[in-house]
Amino acid sequence: MTDSFMVINNREVRFEPGQTILEVAGANNIEIPTLCHLKGTTPTGACRICVVEVEGPDKLVPSCAEPARVGMVVQTESAEVIKARRSILRLMLSSGNHNCDIKDYDTKDWTQDQLRLLSGETPQELCPAWGDCKLQDLAFKYQVKAVGQPLSECKYPMETGNPLIVRDFSRCILCGRCVQACREVQVNNAIDFGYRGADAKIIAGTDVSLKDSDCVFCGECIQVCPVGALFEKKAKNGARPWETQKIRTTCPYCGVGCQQILHVKDGTIMKVTGAEDGKPNLGRLCVKGRFGYDFIYSKERLKTPLIREGETFRSASWDEALNLVAHRFSKIIDTHGPDALAGVSCARSINEDSYQMQKLFRAVFKTNNIDHCART
Amino acid sequence: MTNSFGEFSRAKMFLVIGSNMTEAHPVAATFLKNAVMDGAKLIVVDPRAHALTRFADLHVPIRVGSDIAFMNGVMNVLIKEDLYDKEFVKTRTVNFEELKQTVLACEPEAMAVICGIEPGVIVKAARMLAAVKPVMLCYTLGITEHTCGRNNVVSTANLQMLLGNMGMECGGVNPLRGQNNVQGACDMGALPNVYPGYQQVINEESRKKFGTFWDVGNLPDKNGLMIPQMMDGLVDKSVRGFYIFGENLANTEPDIRKVEHELASAEFLVVQDIFLNETTRFADVVLPAAAWSENDGTFTNSERRVSRVRTASVPPGKAMPNWWIFREIAKRMGQTWESVSAQEIWDNEISVLAPALGGIKYHRIEGDGLQWPCPTVEHPGTPVLHQKIFTSGKGSFTPVTWTPPAEVPDDAYPFVLSTGRRLYHYHTRTQTGRCEGLNDLLSEETADISLGDAQRLGVADGERVVVRSRRGRVEVKARVTEEVPKGMVWMAFHFREGNANWLTNPAFDPFTLTAEYKACAVSLEKA
Incomplete structure (x- = not known):
């Protein structure tokens, strides 16, 4: 030291x-x-x-x-520092469409406007980062309002042409965190600063849409965006941060075991982010980890036990289905011995499930015919 | 993995063999790329020029299935040029002379012919590997899914021991596991030869220990069947009742027609899953299960880290946690199990029974998980295995020689088909196919072929082609790409339509019965 x-x-x-x-x-x-x-x-x-x-x-x-x-x-x-920060914030606020309470619209209808936006009729107008925006936080902290600054029109239209990531250039403050995340954290090298001066813009490839670029939709850029310029398309009508419960869990896909934060409102996952500093992924996720969660809400989920009846299935109670399974397995054991049963466990499900299944086969059925897909 | 993901960004050099990490393990790949951007060296050995090769100092495009020839050639150079770690070999290993005898017969010139590369590349790779210490070796299914899969794995260990890269940070042999909990399912004893914690079922003491703990007698004393043997058993009626939990075997196993015949032969088939799928078509009973985020539990990742999984939503309808379903069946067959939550099952049974997990309890893994071995509740877990001593004492070299895939291209089927995963989907899409957006990014299977082959066959990118093997045919769009070498067709198994497993060869490694998904012979023509 x-x-x-x-x-x-x-x-x-x-x-x-x-x-x-x-x-x-x-x-x-x-x-x-x-x-x-x-x-x-x-x-x-x-x-x-x-x-x-x-x-x-x-x-x-x-x-x-x-x-x-x-x-x-x-x-x-210090006073000097605060003065500098306020002037930086004022410039940022006037550079784009920051329609929360930090932006004074030169109108007396501000409250009504916010209520209308919050009511959800035209949610695309309300900044998706409302309540979760570093610029908003700082403007509030330093009491900056862009009074009298006309709202400058954004040259670049919102990009909504891909299924996962919305890019709203009107709210971008060109801080470059997304570029850092893409180039230095995930090393996908899909986006960069483009053009100069007042035309400056974060571009993908040669200023093409994300879909046509090297973007692999890991969404790291969304996670680091301090404002509402980048957000999850799926979560667009989603919850505000104070409405969600944050639950840490482990990703259900590959064997890296990334730690995720599920943002849950009323028992429904609204979005997924990486658990900052969590091992092993240190906040990073891939496209499946970030966007591959909503299969659990599919209408096609199995909701009841099913028993075969000819070519189709009929619904059954748990008692009926489990009694049938126990009865048929017992009969096979009695007639052909325990090794006439075999089972395949699941490498996607939790440890406790695999433990229970091998216990069922060994301790109850009395066979070691239990395997899973590790070998295939 | 002998080592941990946390070491990736600090590593000095990587040898990545048979792993398309940027698509199959994207977040792990980011840490590897971070290291490369900071100056670490990278050798990628892979038939395909996949995305990671853009970051490589050396890409060695070996022919499919020639990994052993390549590694033996490298070890030949290391020994002949006296570049191996003599101290490590002397103090930490046995059987070096046997290895030496085998690999000295593997001259780079001869191995290069098998690999379809220049001999100089083998020499160069060997010298690069010897120049940096330690080197982290990473592999995935490109190593294991061959009829010589076990020998491929052994070769990676031979190489890392010869280089003295075992038992230290930023070194080791690191298989990246394909599924979130395939490590855990092994640890839990969902294998025909071991109880939880890799305790042998043929060992009388193990049987006594588990019999006493579970309060049952007569635990079976011989190893059970592996999946391919179970499937055969369905046809010859030695297996009559089959219980499939969370596996879509009808799409994931090689040679779909054969698999479907086997499933259809089951006398009584129970499938426990979260959706109807191609496999449930053959079921007599389907049991609806709770999914990820609908119950508490743990997953164990590739680096042996046991992490928590937590409940966020309630399961739909009458769906129930899997552990509950198994418990209910046990109850109906005369046994009442005490544990009534995942935490009770882990804390009171698993971690009591498996010595390496003895120190892992739910209260210790509220934040970051713990890596086994973790024998006591004071133990901090083990990020790096074999540090001072190998688990079995000394590391034993096991010399192996190259064998070709079971089916190689010929006049009738002149292309080699190799298979794997793509970024936007997972396995048979039962999950990712139902996630908004992911299907839009990848909506159908393609046959990936080289520009040269496309031109010769008069196939343009996006045109339909027919791929045939001795087992089946699929018609899909061609994806003409520089990633794939001439003579190869590359496909995945995400879609039922155009699934590579209509074509793949049910030939298995004799030790592990892992199927040769990575190599079979196919023909290719314009549709």
Whole structure:
């Protein structure tokens, strides 16, 4: 351990050489707001909302990119810093369609407008990130309203042409987190910054739709989007964050065992995100893990035991079906011995189910004819 | 896996053989790609130039089924050029002389002919592998789904022991398991030869232990049947009652026509599942089960990590948890089992019976899961196996020689068919086929063929082709792609229509009875 010290908000704190100011602050429970910063990726300094004041000639520096130095004296919420953040937020708010309470529409009908949007008649108009938006949070925290700023028209239409991810460029603040997630986290290299200046846009490939690009629909970009520019198509009429219960579970597909957070409202999964910092996936998911959950709500689910009757099945009670199974299996054991029974367990279901099935075969039927698809 | 996913992003080098990780295990692949972006080396050995090869320092496009020839060739170079880890071989292994004798007969020139590559590539791969330590070896079903599958697996272990890459972080032999809980189903003893925790059924002490715990006598003392033997038994009537839990055998087993005949021969077939599927057509009784997220439990992933699964929704109608159904049948046949929840089954039975799981209890895996072996409740779990000593003492080299697939291309069937999975679907689509959006991204099966073959046959991308094997025929669209080498047709088994298993060969590895899904002979023509 080296003994390197700096001062943040009049507190002397120790740091490891190579840490940024943001990392040192985080390690000492000093909160600095961020928008573009994405843990584990190269800092881009794109949004500058994390500016802090450093004693010396270059007063305001982005804390995500600035290395901590011995003897550095930093203020994270000085008057200068707050002024800078408010001006950054004002610019962001006026750059797009941020129709929540942080946007003053120059109209007296704001409350009515919000109620109408929330009523669900025209849900596409209401920002899907309402209540789960870092920009909204920061605008509220720093009390910024884009009063008098006309709503600038977005040059680029919303992309809804693929089945899973909606891209609403009118709400994009060009923070670049999605680009970092795509290129540095998932390394799918499907999206990037395109065009310049006022035309700037996050593009897929040579500015084609996601479907026609290298995108593999892992949805990592949605998970990191701090605003409402990227969202799950399936969840568009979904729940607001305070309405959902967050349940951690394990993905039902491949053998990686990704940890998921199920966002559940009234017993229904509204969307799935990766469990941040959970092992082994550290918040990452693939297309099946993120979007492959709604089969459980299919109308085709089996809802009752079925017993064959000629070419078709008829519904039966559990008692009738289980009695029949026990009776027929017992008869086969009596006539042909226990090894005339065989069973295949399920490599998709929980451990406890496989345990019970092999116990049934060994302890009750008295045969070891139990296998599963590990070999096939 | 001997090692863990958490080591991927820190690894210095990977040898990925027979694994299309970016499609079959996408999140694992992201960590591997992170390491490569940070400078790690990557060798991909695979007949196909799949997406991961874009990140590879060396892609070795071996012929389907020539893995042993490649690995023996590499080990030949390592020994001849004195590049292997002599200290590791001396202190940690036995049978080196036997291995040496076998692989010294495998000159790169001869092996290269079998693999369909230049001998220099084998030499280059060997030197690259010897230059970095440790190397993480990852494989998937490209290794196991061959008639020489067991020998393929043995070869990967031989190679990693020779390189001294076992028992250390960022090394090891790492099979990425295909299903969420295939590791767990093995651990639970859903196998014909072992009880939970890999305790042999032929061992009298094991039988006594389980008999006492379950309070039953006469536990059967000989190994049971493996799936292919069960299927044969249905036809010859040595098996009469068949119980299929959560498996769509009618689509997943090789040679669908044969499988359907076998299922139709069952005297009494019980299928327990969440949907009607191709297999339930043959059932006498169908039992409706609760699905993922409709009951509590645990899954065990490829790195032996036992993680929690939790309830989010209620099962539809009368559907019930699987463990409850088994318990009810036991009750009707005279046994009342005490445990009445997944937690009770785990905490009071499984973790008591399986020594490697003894320290894993529900209260310990509320957050991240634990990796077995974890023998006591104080034990932190085991991310890396065989660290100071192999589980069985010393690592034993088992020399093996290459054998060809059971069916190879000839004049009548001049193409090799290889099979696998695609990104947007899972197995027979019973689940992903019912998820909004996924079918739109991939809505039908294709036959993936090379540009050269497409031109020769006059087939354009998207045109229909007929693929025939000795067992069946399918008509699907051609997908002309640079991923596939000349002479290969590549297909998946996600769709009933055009399912590769109408064509695949029910030839099995003699040890494991794993089917040769990765190689059979087919013909190809424009429809």
